[in-house]
Amino acid sequence: MENLKTVTQYIQSLGLRDADRRMQRQRYWKKETINAYEAGPEANVRWLTEMVPEGWHSVPDPYPTTEASLQRGHKIYQVFCIGCHGPIGDGMGPAQPWIYPPPLNFTILKGRGISGGILYYQIMNGITGTAMPYFKRDLESQKIWEVGNYVAVYFINQSDANTEPRGIDAAWEP
Numbered sequence: 001m002e003n004l005k006t007v008t009q010y011i012q013s014l015g016l017r018d019a020d021r022r023m024q025r026q027r028y029w030k031k032e033t034i035n036a037y038e039a040g041p042e043a044n045v046r047w048l049t050e051m052v053p054e055g056w057h058s059v060p061d062p063y064p065t066t067e068a069s070l071q072r073g074h075k076i077y078q079v080f081c082i083g084c085h086g087p088i089g090d091g092m093g094p095a096q097p098w099i100y101p102p103p104l105n106f107t108i109l110k111g112r113g114i115s116g117g118i119l120y121y122q123i124m125n126g127i128t129g130t131a132m133p134y135f136k137r138d139l140e141s142q143k144i145w146e147v148g149n150y151v152a153v154y155f156i157n158q159s160d161a162n163t164e165p166r167g168i169d170a171a172w173e174p
């Protein structure tokens with residue numbers, strides 16, 4: 001047992017105490033996210049939205065909503081999200097009993113002006129301190145937009161896809 005502790009300490013020291021810092025950071029954010037969750041849906045959504053940098057709040061989904069894009073979004077949702085957020089987006093996926101704060105019930109986002117850019121940022125980066133993982137390694141940009149739009153259309157009942165202004169101006173001018 002003592003040996004195991006010494007080896008663990010040695011391995012951690014190789015990371016120059018990064019592991020300690022990461023643990024501290026996780027503990028801090030876990031407390032923050034639990035406080036927000038326990039303050040009720042209204043306060044939680046407000047808190048989660050405030051964590052997204054301002055610039056992302058007004059970035060609309062640059063892709064149009066089409067039958068094919070919704071089908072792709074659905075497929076991605078089934079592979080990467082359904083286990084936590086559940087088939088109807090109410091946060092009651094099979095992993096729900098083991099996760100706290102629990103997976104977000106998307107239906108509480110209805111009518112709160114959650115834009116494509118907010119969802120995109122959250123899916124891209126995950127939510128520190130919760131089980132919500134970041135997907136920037138698994139999903140390329142268009143897939144993040146498409147799964148976000150699937151969630152927006154089917155569970156939040158609002159979507160800003162295919163609206164003006166269409167995302168970031170292209171650097172290239174004809």
Ligand code: HEC
Binds near residue numbers: 080081102103118
């Ligand atoms: C391992 C479980 C898990 C998986 C897998 C997961 N999520 Fe989450 N998700 C969470 C948790 C937990 C939260 C935060 C709940 C809280 O803090 O109240 C969350 C929050 C979110 C939010 C924040 C909503 C808002 O506007 O505040 C979005 C968007 C989201 N998830 C989308 C997705 C999408 C899309 C996928 C699949 C690509 C996914 N999640 C996969 C657990 C998960």
